[in-house]
Amino acid sequence: AQSVTQLGSHVSVSEGALVLLRCNYSSSVPPYLFWYVQYPNQGLQLLLKYTSAATLVKGINGFEAEFKKSETSFHLTKPSAHMSDAAEYFCAVSEVQGAQKLVFGQGTRLTINP
Amino acid sequence: KAGVTQTPRYLIKTRGQQVTLSCSPISGHRSVSWYQQTPGQGLQFLFEYFSETQRNKGNFPGRFSGRQFSNSRSEMNVSTLELGDSALYLCASRFGQGAMNTEAFFGQGTRLTVV
Numbered sequence: 001a002q003s004v005t006q007l008g009s010h011v012s013v014s015e016g017a018l019v020l021l022r023c024n025y026s027s028s029v030p031p032y033l034f035w036y037v038q039y040p041n042q043g044l045q046l047l048l049k050y051t052s053a054a055t056l057v058k059g060i061n062g063f064e065a066e067f068k069k070s071e072t073s074f075h076l077t078k079p080s081a082h083m084s085d086a087a088e089y090f091c092a093v094s095e096v097q098g099a100q101k102l103v104f105g106q107g108t109r110l111t112i113n114p
Numbered sequence: 115k116a117g118v119t120q121t122p123r124y125l126i127k128t129r130g131q132q133v134t135l136s137c138s139p140i141s142g143h144r145s146v147s148w149y150q151q152t153p154g155q156g157l158q159f160l161f162e163y164f165s166e167t168q169r170n171k172g173n174f175p176g177r178f179s180g181r182q183f184s185n186s187r188s189e190m191n192v193s194t195l196e197l198g199d200s201a202l203y204l205c206a207s208r209f210g211q212g213a214m215n216t217e218a219f220f221g222q223g224t225r226l227t228v229v
Contacts, residue, residue: 036220041222042222042223043118043220043221043222043223044206044220045220046217046218049217090157092157101147101159101162101172102147102149102157102159102206104149104156104157104158105156106156107157
């Protein structure tokens, strides 16, 4: 069965500092991996996705993630945090089947300190 | 192009009642999935519909049901509401199924409060 573990339910960084949100997955087949962001009282917005093309994936708002099969990881990074990045971030995995479902991690709340 | 639309945005119901939530996918999208989000359990998959057929179902009791219409709009129904059903219910749409259609677009959700 698929699973996702996000290390750290809360991460706090200073404005301008590096953002690193950790995600490890478990999947019996080559996975499809996603990072979503959720702002208060909003739905989920896709930041980026890995679909077995390039292992380094660039997304919106300056975020990127690297797929490392040997470490079963898909960590999300941004070189310089902005106040507007404060939100909850979810890593998700999907196996390619006829019908798909996303399995989400528990989420990481990112706080940006001025 | 309009995004995924969920109605209503907020709902308050009494324990024991039933509720129906609606989701209109992005135009042209044929796959609709539903998720429940709670502080304790996080985001959990409820079910997915494609071409009016349920294709996958999560681990929820039979009180949770759904359907999809010929125009791809979907509804989910929860009967005999319990306090624990209080959650944000999110709908996601995708163009189709399979390897070329992995990206899911989410609506803003319906916040259900059971009192």
